[in-house]
Amino acid sequence: MLLKDKVALVTAGASGMGRSGAELFAEHGAHVYVVDVNEAAATEVAGGIAEKGGSASAAGVDVRDLDALKRLADQVVADHGKLDVLYNNVGIPGAAGLDMTVEEWDTGLEINARSSFFLSGYLTDALKAADRASVIFTSSTSGLVGSPFSPMYSFTKGGIIALVRSMALALAPDGIRVNAIAPGSVETPGLPAFFRASPEETEKRKAAFFAQIPLGRAAQPEEIAQVALFLASDMSSFVTGVTIPVDGGLTAK
Template identity: 75%
Template sequence: MLLKDKVALITAGASGMGRAAAVLFAREGAHVIVVDVNDQAAKDVVTEIEAAGGKAEAAIVDVRDLGALKGLADHVRSEHGVLHVLYNNVGIPGAAGLELSAEEWDLGIEVNARASFFLSGYLTDQLKAAGGASVIFTSSTSGLIGSPYSPLYSFTKGGIIALVRSMALAFAADRIRVNAIAPGSVETPGLPAFFRIDDPEEIERRKAAFFATIPMGRASQPEEIANVALFLASDLSSYVTGVTIPVDGGITAK
């Protein structure tokens, strides 16, 4: 088992890429803290993990609330003492275009950047106490090559890449590795939100047209992203820090 007896915390762990990672990490021996704003969905993931013989717990947190994030860190400290893996996975598409309100701007920043920055800071002592830890961020290919449809999303995801480099340098001496995953298109319940339309048939047409631009001709599955997260979480990547790995079917190779 690659994560035997490790403690791992995953934000947005109740669906999509986060859920896939939670199930995989638990299968590999980790005690997984499933953090999500959706109470029932988080508990369902915990039930699934426990039914398979794994260990998990749900933490219901709105990541926009810094007090709640601090409370989450306090819980990790009091209940576990250490944290071996922090997977900052939470994110939203955010508002499209350049003509957005200040409230829409703030929401994108709060969820996609601020939450992960502060949670990482609140958990620093627990990561150091692990004697070797991994911090993983979910960025995006939009942070690498830009997106004409959502500059705010690209801005936040590009910022994550810069943050990863800085944190990797700051924490290297503490044996804390910091890396990011940059998914391209992923088949998750949140994928239709990126098309910003409600017509199911039109969504399918746009998905097909978009997938045709991907060299591998399809979107990824959440489990394919989780496999890379497991690599970064485990000792298989013991000398890897400060990098962003595209998992995009070849989009950034063009």
Template identity: 50%
Template sequence: MNGTHINDRALLKGKTALITAAASGMGRAGARLFAAEGAHVILVDLNTAGAEEVAAEIVAGGGSAEAHGVDLRDQTELDRFLDTVRSQHDVIDVLHNHAGITGPRELEFDAASWNECMTLNAWVPAYLTQQFLPLLRRSDAASVIFTASTAGVRGVAGLPVYAATKGAVIQFMKSLSLLLAPEGIRANAICPGGTDTAGMRAAFQEGAVDASLSAIATTIPLGRVGQPEDIATVALFLASDASKYMTGTVIPVDGGATV
């Protein structure tokens, strides 16, 4: 999609959606799709220039967006960002907690690497949800979306710390969904499988990216790795009234890999 063409029957018309890690990959695809469906998108990313580029692209295409460069791991910076959003917006209709890192491999963790991974993957989405709850409560149909992972529902030998954080996210989401259901605020989680993003490609040895992706594809029943847009379309579904009777759900988007 070049630019942003607003759908005449937009699913998110008039809504405000905040997406973390929105400068690239799945977050970027989600931001562009949400904007195309009529939302004002608040893009948040450590990569300030990248977030601004996506926001400018959305605006140039007729959409509505703003960008914020934030290191979500820095509590002072995170709190400053919260104050900024609360001063500029009265309501948030969709909160997509997407930011995360892979963290240390196997058992090569120490206190610092464990805490960094747990902070960004589990603390930040929980804290953002808690702090933005007053704005979510002003929405007629608030939706909180968490990007978990298939690693949160099955063991991953190479990434036990990452898997632990994603398992925590899923259980937080489920408990949150029960807590907020009486208020009509929904909470759901997406569990992406192997998805072709810059971050995934960076994990492979130089010159072996295509071969690595092909090898992963052979383990997936649908025969291919995911694309960022595959995740974005499910996020749109959860953000919109199309899923208005769904809360507390965990949706694998993995080509059947967890089957």
């Protein structure tokens, strides 16, 4: 019970890495806000947590809507008066290549970077009200090295790494830790979107990409969640301002 009596919020919490993180946080005693643009799916995840004896709330929020994010932050404060763990997990692959519209660029930037920045700001007082709060961002190995699939994705995920360093310094006097996870390939429903090909070609590209990973496979969402739990808990009480690659050794080469 590493998060007993803690309050946690997970964006993109209805599937993939976010769902695994939300479920694991609840398993370790946290009340979890499962936030997702798909409200029905978020409600299903929160219901599943409750059925297993955990505690969770669902919120259907489009993170591009800053007013909705502010209302969400206000609701957390009204419900609990604090937030112990903010897991800024939301992100999309975005448009490929350099030939994209302004609207596609803006959408990627809004979802991958702007939303997490402003949500963190809206919740800063709630984080200060907690005892040794933790903020976690989902970056990517594409923020550490170039992505052959989407320069925009690399740009936003690299920006997250810089943001984490700055926020860690700014919030350290308040005892708030800020870190990031940089997953490589993870077996989630969204993984095929990164390969931008037909189902048959996607499987070929996946196999070729996985062959480059020293451990020879993609991660499972639960493996990312375990690192998130480490960063959320007091096990990482002296860790701040860092990005942890969880990539099977891909960036070690």
